[in-house]
Amino acid sequence: MTTPRLGSLDLSQDAVSLTAALVDVFSVSGTEAALADLVEAALRQVPHLTVDRVGDAVVARTALGRSERVVLAGHIDTVPEAGNLPSRRGEGRLHGLGSCDMKGGVAVILRLAAALSAPTRDVTYVLYDGEEVDADRNGLKRVQREHPEWLAADFAVLMEPTGATVEGGCQGTLRADVTVGGRRAHSARSWLGVNAIHAAGGVLDRLRSYDARLVTIDGLEYHEGLNAVHVAGGAAGNVIPDECTVTVNYRFAPDRSLAEAGDHVRAVFDGYDVRVVDGAPGALPGLDRPAAAAFVRAIGKDPRPKFGWTDVARFTELGVPAVNYGPGDPQLAHTREEYVPEAEVYECEERMLGWLSS
Amino acid sequence: MTTPRLGSLDLSQDAVSLTAALVDVFSVSGTEAALADLVEAALRQVPHLTVDRVGDAVVARTALGRSERVVLAGHIDTVPEAGNLPSRRGEGRLHGLGSCDMKGGVAVILRLAAALSAPTRDVTYVLYDGEEVDADRNGLKRVQREHPEWLAADFAVLMEPTGATVEGGCQGTLRADVTVGGRRAHSARSWLGVNAIHAAGGVLDRLRSYDARLVTIDGLEYHEGLNAVHVAGGAAGNVIPDECTVTVNYRFAPDRSLAEAGDHVRAVFDGYDVRVVDGAPGALPGLDRPAAAAFVRAIGKDPRPKFGWTDVARFTELGVPAVNYGPGDPQLAHTREEYVPEAEVYECEERMLGWLSS
Numbered sequence: 001m002t003t004p005r006l007g008s009l010d011l012s013q014d015a016v017s018l019t020a021a022l023v024d025v026f027s028v029s030g031t032e033a034a035l036a037d038l039v040e041a042a043l044r045q046v047p048h049l050t051v052d053r054v055g056d057a058v059v060a061r062t063a064l065g066r067s068e069r070v071v072l073a074g075h076i077d078t079v080p081e082a083g084n085l086p087s088r089r090g091e092g093r094l095h096g097l098g099s100c101d102m103k104g105g106v107a108v109i110l111r112l113a114a115a116l117s118a119p120t121r122d123v124t125y126v127l128y129d130g131e132e133v134d135a136d137r138n139g140l141k142r143v144q145r146e147h148p149e150w151l152a153a154d155f156a157v158l159m160e161p162t163g164a165t166v167e168g169g170c171q172g173t174l175r176a177d178v179t180v181g182g183r184r185a186h187s188a189r190s191w192l193g194v195n196a197i198h199a200a201g202g203v204l205d206r207l208r209s210y211d212a213r214l215v216t217i218d219g220l221e222y223h224e225g226l227n228a229v230h231v232a233g234g235a236a237g238n239v240i241p242d243e244c245t246v247t248v249n250y251r252f253a254p255d256r257s258l259a260e261a262g263d264h265v266r267a268v269f270d271g272y273d274v275r276v277v278d279g280a281p282g283a284l285p286g287l288d289r290p291a292a293a294a295f296v297r298a299i300g301k302d303p304r305p306k307f308g309w310t311d312v313a314r315f316t317e318l319g320v321p322a323v324n325y326g327p328g329d330p331q332l333a334h335t336r337e338e339y340v341p342e343a344e345v346y347e348c349e350e351r352m353l354g355w356l357s358s
Numbered sequence: 359m360t361t362p363r364l365g366s367l368d369l370s371q372d373a374v375s376l377t378a379a380l381v382d383v384f385s386v387s388g389t390e391a392a393l394a395d396l397v398e399a400a401l402r403q404v405p406h407l408t409v410d411r412v413g414d415a416v417v418a419r420t421a422l423g424r425s426e427r428v429v430l431a432g433h434i435d436t437v438p439e440a441g442n443l444p445s446r447r448g449e450g451r452l453h454g455l456g457s458c459d460m461k462g463g464v465a466v467i468l469r470l471a472a473a474l475s476a477p478t479r480d481v482t483y484v485l486y487d488g489e490e491v492d493a494d495r496n497g498l499k500r501v502q503r504e505h506p507e508w509l510a511a512d513f514a515v516l517m518e519p520t521g522a523t524v525e526g527g528c529q530g531t532l533r534a535d536v537t538v539g540g541r542r543a544h545s546a547r548s549w550l551g552v553n554a555i556h557a558a559g560g561v562l563d564r565l566r567s568y569d570a571r572l573v574t575i576d577g578l579e580y581h582e583g584l585n586a587v588h589v590a591g592g593a594a595g596n597v598i599p600d601e602c603t604v605t606v607n608y609r610f611a612p613d614r615s616l617a618e619a620g621d622h623v624r625a626v627f628d629g630y631d632v633r634v635v636d637g638a639p640g641a642l643p644g645l646d647r648p649a650a651a652a653f654v655r656a657i658g659k660d661p662r663p664k665f666g667w668t669d670v671a672r673f674t675e676l677g678v679p680a681v682n683y684g685p686g687d688p689q690l691a692h693t694r695e696e697y698v699p700e701a702e703v704y705e706c707e708e709r710m711l712g713w714l715s716s
Binding site: 171173175185186187190192204207208212225227229231232234236239241246249251278307308331334 | 665
């Protein structure tokens with residue numbers, strides 16, 4: 001994949017053309033520098049913004065002394081290429097790597113940043129790297145750690161793909177290893193051993209009969225899930241195995257804390273050795289807070305729950321109510337076939353403009 | 359594990375001390391070269407033997423023009439280390455990796471090779487590599503393929519652990535991969551996928567409820583077994599897996615051919631994708647043949663069936679009647695706690711000396 005030699009990003013072109021230009025700048029996680037350079041240079045041309053940068057995360061702000069400040073945020077990296085570059089338009093859709101997740105949203109943010117010289121609320125625009133990879137490479141986490149004051153706000157909108165509908169909160173995620181022991185023996189005399197893989201059938205039984213919770217919070221219904229995502233066991237081809245580990249992933253509604261989620265998984269696998277290996281808390285929708293409620297009214301559609309974990313949870317940690325709202329079908333994220341409907345890009349831009357102008 | 363720098367093997371030391379010296383030379387399958395070098399060098403010092411080698415298999419022979427020739431054979435490799443090195447003596451036992459399976463038997467073979475300058479039958483001593491791993495790495499199979507004339511004989515004794523009792527025949531072994539499919543999805547929306555690991559619970563159900571056959575042949579009762587020996591599945595920590603493979607090992611009585619064993623495994627896992635990956639036929643006890651019967655009389659105990667697959671079956675393929683006979687409890691083979699009773703090592707050496715001197 002060769003990156004077109006763009007001298008600069010033209011923020012005056014329409015939002016879909018700008019999305020196409022962004023898609024055509026290769027920015028798989030770890031290679032965002034070229035795109036971050038273009039974003040930074042373009043925002044520095046905008047007279048009403050002050051611009052900062054840390055790593056490949058760019059933060060631009062108005063400073064109008066408004067009584068409220070809001071954050072609009074989006075990540076500029078993508079998952080790996082899958083034969084879906086360069087971008088391609090047709091039948092009202094823009095196809096290509098990152099078109100849905102989430103360069104459509106990034107284009108809207110950049111258009112708003114250039115256009116809104118006098119928004120009714122002060123605005124902080126955050127374009128960051130490393131969202132599609134391990135949490136310790138996340139650019140928003142880097143800003144949070146090194147310059148938390150840049151993220152201070154009354155409300156935040158993450159422009160992840162939501163089908164142009166407000167999605168509140170996000171589910172938490174926890175991974176745990178459930179390990180089953182046994183006793184080794186030569187497989188020719190298997191009755192002298194205890195087969196740990198056979199015993200792991202008991203773990204799979206609990207997963208197969210598990211009844212996932214449906215939880216309603218602030219009128220939004222979350223759908224949990226508990227699944228094996230990995231299994232490994234076996235010592236040698238002629239040995240009754242004495243250990244088998246099933247790695248499970250629990251996706252939990254935001255009424256449960258990370259600690260409660262761990263307790264739940266331990267309870268489900270009571271009697272087995274359970275070790276939590278990884279986790280991130282969810283975020284409550286917070287739609288009862290005034291800033292969020294005002295935004296939902298401005299968008300004018302019924303909000304929905306967010307199942308996947310998103311950086312909304314980071315804002316929640318900072319005490320900033322946050323929602324997801326952006327163009328594109330979230331079920332197309334990370335697929336070869338991803339695209340963004342052109343109409344949703346324009347709609348999101350228009351609703352956001354309306355909200356920040358009224 | 360560091361291997362003691364043995365300059366040479368002393369075949370004049372008593373058989374248990376020699377067993378300890380052999381245990382202390384690390385020779386997990388694939389790393390037998392150092393031990394093969396020592397064995398070859400020691401046998402080349404013995405004037406009444408001619409010595410050949412192919413790979414890490416060493417073959418030494420007398421050429422006295424006797425009317426009968428017998429093979430004494432043993433493998434020099436071991437299963438992986440399990441915190442059971444170096445060797446340790448106590449309470450009449452020698453503990454350590456390979457002490458039971460089968461460096462005690464190898465020590466007896468090496469002692470006989472050095473001591474018997476004029477046995478009553480010509481003897482071929484075979485010490486070989488790669489018995490504990492896939493059949494295509496088996497050193498005896500390599501000799502059989504490249505120099506079958508080296509194995510020509512009227513009778514063969516494999517000195518695998520049998521508790522110093524003659525064991526007739528051996529069970530066959532077959533490995534198969536049972537693969538279960540599914541459909542990938544993001545684990546945050548797990549209900550859109552089909553979890554292959556959960557579905558593999560059905561394979562484990564059949565294994566858990568499997569009823570193994572007991573089969574009587576030539577008065578010996580064989581005990582079959584069907585076990586999972588490996589399981590693997592999973593795509594990523596946030597993906598519902600679309601494939602899981604359970605590797606099963608079927609140990610079958612010698613009244614079934616390898617093809618019949620494959621049919622049986624396919625029938626057990628009817629409805630699943632079954633692929634046979636490896637197998638070796640069993641060997642009928644053959645105790646009604648004259649050479650085997652004469653040996654059994656010399657040892658002077660009732661013979662028993664052999665559950666584990668051994669290279670007895672290879673000799674059967676060459677038309678050479680063969681039995682297992684060696685020191686050590688076969689139930690301790692491949693366990694961390696394996697040991698060989700010192701008295702059995704001495705007993706086997708004495709009975710074999712008697713047989714080959716009378």
